[in-house]
Amino acid sequence: MQKRYLLAPGPTQIPPEVLLKMAEPIIHHRNPMFETVVEEVRENLKYLFGTKNEVLIFSSSGTGAMEGAVTNMLSPGDKAIVVRSGKFGERWANICKAYGVEAINIDLPWGDVLDPGVIEKALKENPGVKAVYTQATETSTGTRFPTKEIAAIVKNYPDTLMVVDGITGVGVFALPMDEWGIDILVGGSQKALMLPPGLAFAGVSDKAWEFNKNSKIPKFYFNWAKELDNLKKNQTNFTPAISLIIGLRESLKMIKEEGLENVYKRSEILANATREGAMALGLKIFSRNPSPAVTAIYAPEGIDGQAIYKTLWKKYGVTGAGGQDQLKGKIFRLATLGYADKYDVITAVAAIEFTLKDLGYKFQMGAGVAKAVDCLKDL
Amino acid sequence: MQKRYLLAPGPTQIPPEVLLKMAEPIIHHRNPMFETVVEEVRENLKYLFGTKNEVLIFSSSGTGAMEGAVTNMLSPGDKAIVVRSGKFGERWANICKAYGVEAINIDLPWGDVLDPGVIEKALKENPGVKAVYTQATETSTGTRFPTKEIAAIVKNYPDTLMVVDGITGVGVFALPMDEWGIDILVGGSQKALMLPPGLAFAGVSDKAWEFNKNSKIPKFYFNWAKELDNLKKNQTNFTPAISLIIGLRESLKMIKEEGLENVYKRSEILANATREGAMALGLKIFSRNPSPAVTAIYAPEGIDGQAIYKTLWKKYGVTGAGGQDQLKGKIFRLATLGYADKYDVITAVAAIEFTLKDLGYKFQMGAGVAKAVDCLKDL
Numbered sequence: 078m079q080k081r082y083l084l085a086p087g088p089t090q091i092p093p094e095v096l097l098k099m100a101e102p103i104i105h106h107r108n109p110m111f112e113t114v115v116e117e118v119r120e121n122l123k124y125l126f127g128t129k130n131e132v133l134i135f136s137s138s139g140t141g142a143m144e145g146a147v148t149n150m151l152s153p154g155d156k157a158i159v160v161r162s163g164k165f166g167e168r169w170a171n172i173c174k175a176y177g178v179e180a181i182n183i184d185l186p187w188g189d190v191l192d193p194g195v196i197e198k199a200l201k202e203n204p205g206v207k208a209v210y211t212q213a214t215e216t217s218t219g220t221r222f223p224t225k226e227i228a229a230i231v232k233n234y235p236d237t238l239m240v241v242d243g244i245t246g247v248g249v250f251a252l253p254m255d256e257w258g259i260d261i262l263v264g265g266s267q268k269a270l271m272l273p274p275g276l277a278f279a280g281v282s283d284k285a286w287e288f289n290k291n292s293k294i295p296k297f298y299f300n301w302a303k304e305l306d307n308l309k310k311n312q313t314n315f316t317p318a319i320s321l322i323i324g325l326r327e328s329l330k331m332i333k334e335e336g337l338e339n340v341y342k343r344s345e346i347l348a349n350a351t352r353e354g355a356m357a358l359g360l361k362i363f364s365r366n367p368s369p370a371v372t373a374i375y376a377p378e379g380i381d382g383q384a385i386y387k388t389l390w391k392k393y394g395v396t397g398a399g400g401q402d403q404l405k406g407k408i409f410r411l412a413t414l415g416y417a418d419k420y421d422v423i424t425a426v427a428a429i430e431f432t433l434k435d436l437g438y439k440f441q442m443g444a445g446v447a448k449a450v451d452c453l454k455d456l
Numbered sequence: 457m458q459k460r461y462l463l464a465p466g467p468t469q470i471p472p473e474v475l476l477k478m479a480e481p482i483i484h485h486r487n488p489m490f491e492t493v494v495e496e497v498r499e500n501l502k503y504l505f506g507t508k509n510e511v512l513i514f515s516s517s518g519t520g521a522m523e524g525a526v527t528n529m530l531s532p533g534d535k536a537i538v539v540r541s542g543k544f545g546e547r548w549a550n551i552c553k554a555y556g557v558e559a560i561n562i563d564l565p566w567g568d569v570l571d572p573g574v575i576e577k578a579l580k581e582n583p584g585v586k587a588v589y590t591q592a593t594e595t596s597t598g599t600r601f602p603t604k605e606i607a608a609i610v611k612n613y614p615d616t617l618m619v620v621d622g623i624t625g626v627g628v629f630a631l632p633m634d635e636w637g638i639d640i641l642v643g644g645s646q647k648a649l650m651l652p653p654g655l656a657f658a659g660v661s662d663k664a665w666e667f668n669k670n671s672k673i674p675k676f677y678f679n680w681a682k683e684l685d686n687l688k689k690n691q692t693n694f695t696p697a698i699s700l701i702i703g704l705r706e707s708l709k710m711i712k713e714e715g716l717e718n719v720y721k722r723s724e725i726l727a728n729a730t731r732e733g734a735m736a737l738g739l740k741i742f743s744r745n746p747s748p749a750v751t752a753i754y755a756p757e758g759i760d761g762q763a764i765y766k767t768l769w770k771k772y773g774v775t776g777a778g779g780q781d782q783l784k785g786k787i788f789r790l791a792t793l794g795y796a797d798k799y800d801v802i803t804a805v806a807a808i809e810f811t812l813k814d815l816g817y818k819f820q821m822g823a824g825v826a827k828a829v830d831c832l833k834d835l
Contacts, residue, residue, distance in 0.1 A: 175679075390487070
């Protein structure tokens with residue numbers, strides 16, 4: 078018998094009540110029963126994204142909404158600032174390239190602290206930049222970026238949009254779009270929303286809708302203006318991933334019942350306990366500005382990070398994530414977002430201890446979980 | 457108490473065993489457990505599409521794969537022949553337009569028989585046409601198009617691709633790609649594959665992959681070449697709709713166990729019984745070449761087709777579909793694809809009888825179900 082524990086930064090655990098709702102007989106989407114669901118989902122997405130505007134729903138991976146945040150706003154030849162400090166920052170740059178947008182890349186070493194001043198400098202040096210593309214959390218490094226501060230800078234540039242990939246951020250920590258001046262906030266279903274992958278979201282500001290009017294990049298499946306027209310009628314432009322939207326209603330209800338402030342506090346405490354537990358074993362945290370969503374931990378000297386990730390998964394039943402690209406073998410990652418509680422963190426830290434023991438690392442068995450329990454006592 | 461019966465042309469009913477598989481705790485996609493699933497799915501999709509080539513899997517609505525069949529094959533300024541004889545033919549034309557492809561539209565009255573000779577004539581008159589875009593079934597009218605015959609014509613044009621929207625066709629009747637010379641066959645999860653919407657498919661011929669090399673329309677989320685590279689490693693380019701792929705494994709297994717020939721025969725018999733049952737009530741079938749996937753039935757003189765559709769749904773628990781666009785109010789539709797059996801057809805015909813009685817239509821009560829039962833006796 079091996080019970081399995083999913084603690085990866087997406088997909089994340091799905092509450093059984095959500096799984097069961099999605100397992101009910103499917104309903105038709107061009108139908109008042111479904112429209113009632115969409116109406117409720119629209120309201121709760123606005124609450125989650127902190128906006129009075131509609132939050133668009135796409136049947137795609139989160140990347141589909143990232144693509145749309147380029148193709149629905151810009152035109153070929155436009156310039157955009159992209160923060161590249163991990164795999165997902167690189168994705169923004171690759172999307173821009175694919176659609177003929179000139180990316181002005183701010184290359185920050187992976188895991189480093191992003192200084193908002195760098196964005197300001199780039200905006201000054203490159204007049205006419207149409208958008209700044211960033212991450213709320215760079216998932217590949219477990220790093221949180223200063224979204225509020227960057228948004229405050231971009232706000233002063235009427236011809237520039239502030240776009241945030243919040244796929245690993247929305248529902249983990251506060252990203253109030255309207256209050257901070259985020260023009261586009263992208264989300265995905267398989268993170269803090271506690272659903273399977275297959276839905277993407279985009280909150281869109283009035284300023285962004287103005288940009289949309291002049292965008293000349295071709296689009297069809299990800300046509301945001303048409304999606305908005307449909308959404309206002311509680312519909313979608315094309316047949317949506319119905320069962321995921323049924324699940325979304327449930328997960329949004331759960332988030333609303335817990336209250337966003339409590340959800341954010343929980344993630345913060347869980348991530349802190351993960352970091353403290355790891356450090357109590359003598360491990361080092363990779364990011365210099367760790368996100369509450371996911372913790373990237375350095376493999377100790379002489380031990381392969383992929384061996385840690387694989388042993389955690391294969392022998393100890395805990396699915397985390399390894400390092401990607403340049404970080405492969407150097408780090409392993411454990412998430413604390415969505416349907417995660419204190420016992421998940423204790424499980425994760427215990428599994429790290431079992432794993433490191435196996436791999437010959439010297440430490441005081443139990444020191445990690447002891448520290449984690451202490452950090453979690455008030456949750 | 458009102459039991460509900462879903463007999464719409466997508467989404468369709470989902471077998472309980474598939475629903476329950478999808479309700480199991482989710483697994484991570486960058487993981488050997490998931491790769492085993494993809495490996496099995498790849499083999500069974502090849503069987504279903506009748507091809508030795510890979511069938512690509514996208515996390516999107518079927519329209520996403522239709523878009524990709526334009527953006528991954530053609531370049532701006534290219535010419536393509538599009539058969540417009542319903543809502544989905546129009547979609548091909550709209551996708552072409554969005555991406556700067558010149559559509560040569562063959563406009564056939566909705567529901568009419570498509571003469572393959574018309575395609576041949578258009579190909580001769582328009583040298584340099586890069587693709588012919590058609591439907592296997594035009595879902596909006598319940599009409600089957602002569603895919604085999606058109607493919608045989610296009611085969612003679614080495615610079616032209618034969619592209620079929622088989623969203624309402626794959627798994628309903630034979631569309632053997634390699635044997636017939638279909639270059640791209642598009643499918644969707646929510647039809648004969650007995651799954652929720654959210655996955656799209658595309659079988660791609662060697663000829664089409666050659667076209668892909670020269671295609672200059674920009675793409676990122678629907679980049680077929682990158683998707684193929686990943687699929688060969690039992691992976692997907694971006695985080696896939698994992699739970700739907702888990703369900704897909706089950707539904708493909710069920711299709712394989714029944715055997716494609718039996719699946720096709722079942723749909724044929726069910727559709728015939730639906731048509732015969734309706735005609736026994738004095739109703740007329742809309743399409744002049746009806747598809748076994750979905751039956752479009754004329755509303756009788758003086759009765760609104762939308763009233764029939766709504767009464768069926770609201771009072772009698774049967775979800776069919778109404779007419780779309782120019783057919784709104786004129787027809788109603790009932791599907792016989794996927795997880796549909798003889799009792800579904802009898803239920804549908806009985807519900808039509810109850811509904812028409814309510815709406816004041818004169819007929820012999822029971823005549824429809826009596827005829828349907830007779831047609832179904834050998835299934």
